Amino acid sequence: MIKVISFKICPFVQRVTALLEAKEMPYEVEYIHLNNKPDWFLKLSPTGQVPILVAKNGTALFESDAIAEYLDDIQPGLEPYISPEQRALDRAWSYQASKHYLVQCGTMRSSDKETLQEKTENLEKAFAKVEAKLEKGPYFKGETLSNIDIAWLPLLYRADIVERHSGYDFFDPFPKVKAWQREVLKTGLAKKSVSEDFVEAFSKFYLSDETYLGRRLKDVSPVGKNKTISGCC
Numbered sequence: 001m002i003k004v005i006s007f008k009i010c011p012f013v014q015r016v017t018a019l020l021e022a023k024e025m026p027y028e029v030e031y032i033h034l035n036n037k038p039d040w041f042l043k044l045s046p047t048g049q050v051p052i053l054v055a056k057n058g059t060a061l062f063e064s065d066a067i068a069e070y071l072d073d074i075q076p077g078l079e080p081y082i083s084p085e086q087r088a089l090d091r092a093w094s095y096q097a098s099k100h101y102l103v104q105c106g107t108m109r110s111s112d113k114e115t116l117q118e119k120t121e122n123l124e125k126a127f128a129k130v131e132a133k134l135e136k137g138p139y140f141k142g143e144t145l146s147n148i149d150i151a152w153l154p155l156l157y158r159a160d161i162v163e164r165h166s167g168y169d170f171f172d173p174f175p176k177v178k179a180w181q182r183e184v185l186k187t188g189l190a191k192k193s194v195s196e197d198f199v200e201a202f203s204k205f206y207l208s209d210e211t212y213l214g215r216r217l218k219d220v221s222p223v224g225k226n227k228t229i230s231g232c233c
Helices: 011-023 039-044 064-074 084-098 101-108 113-133 147-166 175-186 198-206 212-220
Strands: 002-006 027-031 052-054 060-062
Touching: 002 011, 011 027, 011 064, 011 084, 011 101, 011 147, 039 052, 060 064, 064 084, 064 147, 084 113, 084 147, 101 113, 101 147, 113 175, 113 212, 147 175, 147 198, 147 212, 198 212
Parallel strands: 002 027
Antiparallel strands: 002 052, 052 060
């Protein structure tokens, strides 16, 4: 069986596990702590980063972009009958997502309002491009869920958690992105592709007293529509 080596709140890992879930491919996950990486993991990972996907033959693969392509090579993609040109475009739009994972992580870790607003402006540039591209939906390319939706899923899911728990909406200026976010999350792939305690682990890092979003959370909870919570790569 395929094995994924993971850090619980890493968006690059979730891209891989969400694609596995969408393809209904069986897999197992082993979690590590990035501040205490085991020697066996460092032998597998040339970069010392997750995700690592260990194929059935024991080959350790790294980099989420490469792993996503590999999964399409060994099992038909979500859209198996597309042209080489469209496949290249899909990879390009997927890359636009993955290159902003760490941008979103840094934005959510902002320690004050001014820094959050400044970093949000950089993140909004990416979502403005998506807003201009989205048409009828419900998904990025229309009626069919694609690799592009899966690549953007970690960004959409994390923004949803932030909004639900702190009231801060990254997508307020983007109604089409907002509608797309709702449809992608309706698939259930976001929750299926993370651990049961993902929201708690995510909140401890991004919605703690160290972050502006975490302190903002205390201002809106427990009254109002937001609830308190119990608790990157």
